[in-house]
Amino acid sequence: MSLSSWKRLRAIIDVPFIAAGLLLTAYIAFSAFGYVKNSSEHYSNFILGICLMSGLLALRNLCDEQIGNKNLASETGEDFHMRPFFWPRFVFAALALVASVIAMGYVRFNAVHLETSQPFFSDTDMVFGWLMTASILALTFIHWGPLLTGVICVAIAYFFFGYLIENPLFLTPHYDAKFVMNYIGLGTNQGFYYLAQIAADSIYFLIIYAAILLGIGMLDMVLEVGKLTGRRIPGGAAGPALIGSGIVASIMGQAVSNVVLTGRLTIPMMKKYGYSPSMAGAIEATASTAGQIMPPILGLAAFIIASFLNRPYIDVALSAMIPGLLYLVGVAIAIIVYAKRHDLPKLTEKVDKQMILRLLPTFLVSFGAVLWLLLGYRSPAIAGMWGIILALALSLLQGKYRPKARKLYEGIEEGLYLVTILSLLLIAIGPLGQVMLTTNLSGRLGSALVAYLPDSQLLLLLGAMVVSLILGMGLPTPVAYIIVALALVPFMQQIGVPKLQAHFFVFYFAVFSTLTPPVAVSVLAAAKLADARFLKTAADSMKIAATTFIIPFAFVFSPSLMSFPNLTWAVVPAVAEVLAIQVTVSVAAYGYLLRVLVAWERLVIGVAAICGFFAMTLGDYYWHAGLIGILVTMLVWLAMTRSRQVVAPEGAAE
Template sequence: MREVDRILLRFIFFFSCLLTLFSLILPVYAFIPNLIERAIHLGLVIPLVFLRGNGERNKLALLLNLLISALGLSLCLYIIIDFRGILEQYGIVKNHLQTLMGLLMVLIVLESARRMIKPVLPTITLLFLLYAIFGHHIPGFFGHVKYDLSQISGMLYLTTGGIWGQLTGISANIIAIFVILGAFIGSTGGEVGFRKISVRLAGRLRGGPAKVATIGSAMFGTISGSASANVVTTGAFTIPMMKKLGFRPPFAAAVEAVASTGGQIMPPIMGAGAFIMAELTETPYLKIAISATLPAILYYFTCWIGIHFFAMRDGLRGLDPEELPSWRETIRASAFFVIPFIVLISLLVRMFTPQYSAFWAVLCTFPFAFFTTEWKFERNFLPKIKRAIEESGSQIAMIASICACAQIIIAILSYTGLGVKISTFIVDLSGGSLFLTLLFTMITCIVLGMEVPTTASYIMAAIVAAPVLIKLGIHPLAAHLFIFYYAILSAITPPVCGAVYIASGLAEADWMETARYSLRLSYAAFLLPFIFIYDYSLLLLGGNLVSTSLCILRTTMSMVMLSGGFIGQFRRTLNPLGRVLLFGIGILWITPLWILDLVAFIGTILIFLDKKWIYKKGI
C-alpha cells in the first residue's frame, strides 16, 4: 500500500493547494455568486476529508472513500453548473433524482463531520433531521406540519438556506483565510517567536514557566482557534519546562489547559467564533474584537494571579537568567508574527473587511519562509510552505465540515419553527427572570460544548438561546459573547473536558486532579460573562471612561480576592477564616450596589493591613 499512500498524499496536497488558492482569491475577487462559492468550497473539502488516512485501511474501504469523494464532488459540481436553474426552483425538487441527490449530500456532510470531529454533532444533526421528518406526529406545542422527504431534501440541497447557507458562506469567505494566516504564521517561524517572547517577558517571574504558558497560549490560541490544538502546540514546550522546575504535573497540565482555552477569547482573531458572531449579529468584526478585549485581559490576569498564589504557596521559582533568550534574539524572532499582526490590525482599523486584511497579512508571511528565526537565509524553504498548505487544508476541512453540519440544524430550526418554540419554552421556564435565563443558557452552552468543537457549540447555543436573551433586553453583542464564553469553557469543564484530557496526557497526570486545578484557575471566566451582562461598560458598549474604569477596578479586586479565597493564599497561607473573608469580599466587589462596594473597599483595606488574624500561625 506504500505506492497507494504516496498517490493519496499527492491528491490530498493537490486539493489542499486548490482550496488554499481558492480561499486566497475570494477576498480580492468577490464577484462569485454565493451558491457557487459555497459549492466550490465544500466540493474541495470533501475529498480532503475522505482521502485522509486511507493507507491504513483495506482496499474495500479505500474504494468506498474514493467513491464518496467523487460523489460529493459531483454533487457540488451539479450546483455550480446549474446554479441559475436551481435558484429558480426555490427549493422545489423537479424529480426523484434531485431528491436522492439532496439526501446523499446530507449523508456526506454528516459523515464528513463525523470523521473530522467526534460523532456528537452529527448525531445531534441526525436527531434534528428525524424531528423534521416525523415531528408532525408530536402533539401539542412542539409539533409541526408534515414535510415529506422531497421537501426536506429540496430545502437542504437546492436553497441558500440549507447546506449552502450562511455558516458555509462564513467558512468559505472569512474563516478559511484566517486559518491560512494562522498556518503560515506558525510554519514560517511565528511559533518560535511566540515562545521566545513569552519566555523573555515572564520567565524570571515567580512561577515564571506557568506565566510563560499563559502568554504563549494567548498569542498562539488567538490564531489556532482550537483549545486542543493550542494545548498540543504550546504544551509540548511549556509543560516539560514547568515540571522541570518543580511544578506538580496536574498543575502544569491545568495551567496549559486554561491558558490554551482562553486563547479563543483573545483578540484580534479569536479563532473562528468571532467571524460567525459578526455575521449572526450583523456587527463589524472590529467592534467585536474591541468589546472582547477587556474580558480577555481580565481572564488572563486571573490566571496570572492564580499561578502567582500557587507559586507562593509551593515555593516555586522562575527560570534562571541564562535560560532566557536575549532581547536581541527575542526581537528578531518576534518579527515573524508581529509584522503580519500589525498589517492585519492596521487594515482592520482602516475599516477594510476582515478577509481582505487577512489576505495581505498572509502575503506578508511569505518572505519569512526564506529565513530562519535567526534571519539567516533558508535554502530549504519549500517544506515550510508545503507544511502550511497541508495544515491549511486540514483545518479548513474540519471547520467547513462543522459549519455545513451545523447549517443543517439551523435550516431545520428555521424551517420547522423549532427555534422559536425552544426560545419561548426557556422564557416560560425561567418565569421571565434574567438571572435564571442566564443560568439556563450557561448550562445549555456547557452541555452542548461537551465533545463538540467550540464553533459548533456556539452556533447551536446562539441559535436557540441568543433570541431569548435579546428578548429580555440584553444587547445582542453582549448576549452572543455570553454564549461564546461558555461554549469555550466546556473545554475545561468536567466531566467532558477535551483540553484537560490532552494536557493531562502530555504531563502524565491524573485528569481529575488536573480538572480540579483548572477550575480553581479559571473560575473568573465563569463569572466574567455575568459581570458584563449586568454592566456593559466592561464590553465598552455603554457608559463613559469613569464607569468603565470603576468596572475594571471592581472586577480586578474581585478576581484577586476570589483567587486568594479559592487557593488559600494571599501574603501567606490563609486560615479558614481568611479564606471565607476573602471569598466574601470578592463576591461583594462584583455586586452592582454602591453600598456593598463600600463594604468591600473597607474589607479589602483591612485585609491588606492585617498580618495575623487571617493567616495560619507559623506559616
C-alpha cells in the same frame, strides 16, 4: 500491506490533496477580488473542494494510522495489531469521498437551475440531494465524530418528522420533502450553504496565515518571549504557557490543537520547575482556551456572531478586547497566587534574545497589517492574504532563523489541513442552524423559558450558563455556540440583555465547556501530555478558570466592558470590580495573601468574593461595602501577622 506500501500510498494521496488545496486557495483569492459573480456556483465550488479535500484527508489519516502502528510495532518488537474495523473504515472513507464529489459535482453544474427552481425539484435532483446530505454527514462523522453527526441527523429528522410530535412546543407543520431538502442545501443558499460563506469569505486565509506563522518559527519566538517574562515573576515557568499559548491560540483560535502544539514544550518546563503534573496541564489548557475569546480571531464563532448580528467582524472582535484581557489577567493572578503559596522559583532557562529580535518584526509587521486592514473594514480574506504575503517575504530576512523549505511546506500543509476540517465543520452545522430558524424552534424555546423560569435576571442567566456548559460538552465550540445562541439568545433578549452581550454570554460559556468535566476536551489533551490524572487536571483547571467565570456576568451587568475602543470612565470601576473578585477568588482557592492562610482566613476571603459577585450583578451598596470592608480588614490583619509565614510544599492540600 508493508510499511513502505502504506508510505507510498500516503505520498500518492498527498499529491491530489495539496493540488486541490492550492487550486481552491487560488480560486478563493480570485473570488476575494470580485472575479466570481454567481454566489450559488461560487459556494458550490467551495463545498465541492472541501468535500474532495476532506475525503482525501480521511484516507491520508488512515494511512498515517497504519504507518504509526507499524513503526510502533517495529520499535517495541511486538506483533503488529491493526485497529478494529480498519478496512471497513477505509472503504467507508473512500465511499464518502466518491459520493460527496459526485453529489456536489451534480449540484455545482446545476447550481443556477437549482437556485431558480427551488423548491420544485425533480426526482433526480432529490436523489442527488440525499446523496449530498449523506456523504457530507459521512465526512463529518469521520473527522468530527458520532456526537456532532448525531446532533445534525436529529435536527434534519426533526425537520422532516416534527409534525408527528404531540407536544405543541415541538410540533411543526407537515413540510413537503422537497421544501425540506431545499432548506438542507439543495437550494444552494440554505442549509449546508448557511455558514459556507463564512468559511470561504472570512476564515480561509486567516487560518492559512496562522499556519504560515507557525511554519516560519513564530511558536518558538513567542515561547522565548514567555521565557523572558518568566525570569521576572515567581513561578515563571508558567510564563511561556500563558504568553506563548495565549498568543498562538489567539491566532489559531482553537483550544485543543493549541494544547497539543504548545503543550509538548511548556508542560515539561513547568513540571521541571516544581509545578505538579495536573497543575501544569491545567495551566496549558486554560491558557490555550484564551485564544477562542481573545481578538483578533476568537475561534470561528466570532464570524458567526458577526453574521447573526449583521455587523462587521472587526466590530465584534474589538468588543471582545477587554473581556479577553480580563480572562488572561485572571489566569495570571491564579498562577501567581499558586506560585507564591508553593514558593516556586523564577525561570532560569536561557532566553534566545537574538531569535526574538530577528523574528519579532515578521510577526509584528504582518500581524499589524492584518489588524490595520480589518480595522479599515477590509474583508478578512484580503487581510489574511496580505498577512501571508508579508510573513513569507519578511521571513527571508530572519538570518539564521530563516525557515527551511521543508518547514514552509509543513506550514502550508498544516494550513490546508486546518482550513479543510474547520470549513467542513461550518458546512456540516449549517442545517442545524437552519432547522432552528425555519421551524422557529429557538423562538418557542425562549418563550417557554420566560414563562416557566423565575422572574430574576441573575437566576435566569445562571440557568443559561448551565445550559451552555451542558450543551457544549463534547461539541466543537462553534457548534455549541450556535445551538445555545439560537435557543437562548432570544430568551435572554426578552429578559433585558442587549443582543451583543447575550451572544457573547453564551459564547463564553460554550468556550468554558472545554474546561469543565465530564468531557473537557482541552483538559483531556493537556492531562495526557502532562502524564496526569484527568479528574485532578480538570479540578485544577476549574480552580484557575474560577477567576474567569465571572466575566460574562460582568459585561452583561456592565455593558461598558464591551465598548472598546469607544471607552468612557464607566469602564474603570467595572474593571476594578472584576479584578477585585479575581484576586479574592484566587486567594480563597489557593490560600495565599502575603502569607499562607489558615482555613478561616480563606473562608472570609471567599465571603468577600461572593460579596463582590453580588455587588457586580445586583449593584446594591451593602454588597460593595462588604467586599471593601472585608478586604481592608483582612489586609490589615495579614500585614500584622505576616511573621507567621509558612511555605507550603508542592502537593500539600489546598
